[in-house]
Amino acid sequence: MIPVTSFAGKTVAVFGLGGSGLASCHALRAGGAEVIAADDGADRMTDAAKAGFITADLRTVSWAHFAALVLAPGVPLTHPVPHWSVLKAREAGVEVIGDIELFCRERRRHAPDAPFVAITGTNGKSTTTALIAHLMRVAGYDTQMGGNIGTAILSLEPPRMGRVHVIEMSSYQIDLTPSLDPSVGILLNVSEDHIDRHGTIANYAAVKERLVAGVKPAGTAIVGVDDGFSRAIADRLDQSGKRVVRISVKNPLADGLYVEHEAIMRSAGGARSEIARLGGIGSLRGQHNAQNAACAAATALALGVKQDVLQQGLRSFPGLAHRMEQVGRLGNVLFVNDSKGTNADATAHALSSFAEIFWIAGGKPKAGGITSLAGFFPRIRKAYLIGEAASEFAGTLGDNVPHDMSGTLEVAVAQAAADAEASGLKDAVVLLSPACASFDQFRNFEIRGTHFRELVQALPGVERVV
Known part of the structure; x- marks a missing residue:
């Protein structure tokens, strides 16, 4: 405490x-x-x-x-x-x-130079937070992880030199932390979310900006620049004199970290160098996880972690439950639990990661549905629709994607497993990434994901993925 x-x-x-x-x-x-x-x-x-x-x-x-x-x-x-x-x-x-404001005041009173890493973004916060904490532990740091990821910040051990606090922050928590001053602040991305609590996306983005704007003068602001709001934020931070590390997984950067051919590259002063490789790391599969990994790598480097230790930490990262979690394999069929995919933007990351998808989707729908996912429809061999959103999603899929009105997760898992195994496809994936909240059938996304894992692992012949 x-x-x-x-x-x-x-x-x-x-x-x-x-x-x-x-x-x-x-x-x-x-x-x-x-x-x-x-x-x-x-x-x-x-x-x-x-x-x-x-x-x-x-x-x-x-x-x-x-x-x-x-x-x-x-x-x-x-x-x-x-x-x-x-x-x-x-x-x-x-x-x-809020409680994180209380932490910030205690840190300034008792250990103002103790490392404090704060992470925000519309998507990817939890994976990035867990990955940074893992990297720092591998590097030998006394590491405390909490905030929006699960453990209340004031339940952690107090700040002191040699101990790093790695804290995930939602926009709600940032709103309640007027003197937020991390030594490393990370903004992963900004897309439309939580508008009911902030009024407009511009207000929402402004709240997110406060986390990186609060970074101490000697600290580092790490910003993913693959969306317009975040690019503008990085530019403003630069103009204000902050030390900014830009991150991209879409384009090479003249100054910053970017991902190219499954490698994290660093560019500065016209020179380029490889700092880590992501190939073959199942827990960091997909472009969205490449961004998470690049932001985590930038954080570790800013805190003095050596490159060989960084690579070791990336390779040993087990991943998070319900976020592209590999929960079983049946012959050539891989089962992936991405129950945290609660909106179309998050599900787009999952769909972009595989080519032969048997997709379980639906739940309590969010504004916009899955119309934005049409570009990924050619990857979907069949969809299995559950919950309140099933009829709406069926209308969007139309004749473009074969689909069953499965209704429940139990039925969907059985149908998808049978179809994927019968397909004979070498890289078939049964993917739970609902693009919906869980509240119509489950109390939260964790319970939904846990039930999916249990259903998969109860299938005859399924082997757990270690």
């Missing part, structure tokens, strides 16, 4: 008592603050009271004595409308911050 000493002797309201909210309560109390805990859910209020925290309905108490409102990232700060607790705080002139 990281005790939050910056509010010692003060009273802090915490709203949103999920994992990060409760961790904030414990860290604030450990640092000497008085905590008033609140949530819209009665069960969470009960759990906080059982943990020994004072709970209250923040609509009925005086805000005059609160030093801050620590808000969980899932609670609306601005759009579609600010949560009532945010309005109460603003009326009282109380600052609204």
